[in-house]
Amino acid sequence: MDLLNVNFISSSGMLNIVKHQHKLIRQNKGESVFLHVPELVNQSYEVAGFNTIFKFFQDFDSAKIDFSRSNK
Numbered sequence: 001m002d003l004l005n006v007n008f009i010s011s012s013g014m015l016n017i018v019k020h021q022h023k024l025i026r027q028n029k030g031e032s033v034f035l036h037v038p039e040l041v042n043q044s045y046e047v048a049g050f051n052t053i054f055k056f057f058q059d060f061d062s063a064k065i066d067f068s069r070s071n072k
Helices: 011-026 039-048 060-070
Strands: 033-035 055-057
Touching: 011 039, 033 060, 055 060
Parallel strands: 033 055
Antiparallel strands: none
16 A cells, blocks of 8 residues: 555554455455555554554565565
8 A cells, every 4th residue: 555645544544454454364365565654654553553464665666675575
């Protein structure tokens, strides 16, 4: 998910993203990752403890590198 233009995610929005993540993992269909996460949104995920179940990347290239490493 590219959050470049996102300034705020409500608690219900966070919960929906967490539910989606669990569904993807449970069905063995991958996982959600975040790109271009604004500091305020990142802090919200850290405070809620969700930063342990998601991967956050500065840009698409960083995510691609991580994906390539984890699939070897």
